[in-house]
Amino acid sequence: MAITRELIRIENPEGEPGFLGAGHIARPLIYDNYIQSDPFILLMDDVLDKKDTKPVGGPHPHAGFETVTLVLDGELGADDHKLKSGDFQLMTAGSGVVHTEIIDKPGNMRILQLWANLPREHRQAMPRLQDLPLAHVPVVNDKATQIKLYSGSLAGVTSPIQNYVPLIIADVTVAPGASSVQKIPASYNTFLYILQGGVQVGDHKTWLYKDQVGWLNIVDEHGESELKITAGEEGVRFVLYAGKPLHEKIVSHGPFIADSSEDIVSLYNQYRQGKMKHISTVPEEQHYKW
Template sequence: MPAFRSVARVEDGLHAGPDAQVDDKRLLIMPTDPARTDPFLVLAEDWLSSPGFEWHPHRGLETVTFVVDGVLEHGDSLGNAGVLEAGDIQWMTAGRGIIHRELAYRNERAHTLQLWLNLPAAARMTDTRYQDVLAAARPRLTRPGAVIDVVSGTVDGVTGPALNHWPVQGVLVTLDPGAELELPMPAADRAFVAVLDDAASVAGRPVRAGQVAWSDPVADAEPDASSVLPLHAAAESDRQARLMVYSGRPVGEPIVFGGPFVMNRAEEIEQAYRDFRTGEFGPVPRLARL
């Protein structure tokens, strides 16, 4: 029988407010103690119009950008360019180095959630890769009162389209008021649940929009063991609850942040800055706005 998971902690997001790039920002996962959140390093919620995030580099991580609302324009040094609409996801492997930008289409508005995924040292310098994981093309599972939109990994035999360098299960769950769901996931994974709309209980712990519930790996779990995370939408609500649920096995290696770079050692961060300045990431793209 799969083990039932518990919630170790529920954390409030930090409202960071507007800055030079965005109209408003909230940090749902902060990079203050990455060993407690590994393999998930950052989850930032941004509301942007102009200027947004102009050309900037990344190395040593993957970013998963979910468009909550509005339309997001993107481009990168691989030559990819396009727009993502509400529900669409951009899965980008920075690997050895990429330069990209994320802007509100026509400087109107975009509301996004961006997750930074850790990589093991052996994959930090892998080839860069870009994937559109569009809402219309993702598989969905239907359960009583619940819809599971599978982005990454395999749930009940259904596999999401995202390709991974580190095994991650990612789903978007929509629950009708009062609906219950036992979501399967590997027992060795660390999992988080970010409530996007309304409220829900996660393994019996109440969680509201703007909070994140954390479930640590099941103790003494066999490598291939399964577990379930109980989710329950508030019965008294008149709205559906929307949840972003990701799980992944902790990488368990040293983590060093350096602005847009994530590596294992400080000297690797210094090298990333040198490589970017000397053009090892390639020239800054000159793509026109869409």
């Protein structure tokens, strides 16, 4: 008998003024309980309505984890590093890297940016960048359900993105009143973030609505489980995140994730001494353009 996943926690994150100044609203979806969210460290829903040409953002370091960016609307970056609506990027900060995000023109933008943990044995991995444009994203159209798969395997398709930690990320749209059953590993920590509409989840048919985050129960078993969903009268669009927990302790400080406080101090020293290279300088073989 298949294991059905159920909602066990529903959260209503509030937006707050972001660090990019006027027009920036940041909604923290994950931010303060890694034991619960493992392997997900942080997830922000950033909305920017920029009215001027004053540059915001700038260079900043990362180390010990991966940043995972899904552009929902607008554009981010420039030149070879520009991401547009529907594009996806995974940056492995690993041993340490400097990253620059500067926005200097009017426009609207919305991105979901996740910090995903690295296993202890890969925390010092060589930095790499993986770009997956919308045109190359695997898409499944099954009756009344559309799935854009950015990472992992789901619904019979597999993303080209390479993962140190097994990670499923999918943008899912279900037509009004339609039902869908998706198979995901039973042991993966899984949550849904509703972008539009509402959905009933599981055999208990628990409702989840726009802007809510719904966490599923974890089953400590190998094999697959079923995510049963039925869209409300307006249909539903949500982003599914599912990842294999690492069950490893971490130390977090500012832009760095490490195994100990001593490692954090070392990372800050490396950054101040200019030993962390910019992500734009990674060797071509470390920049995957799928």
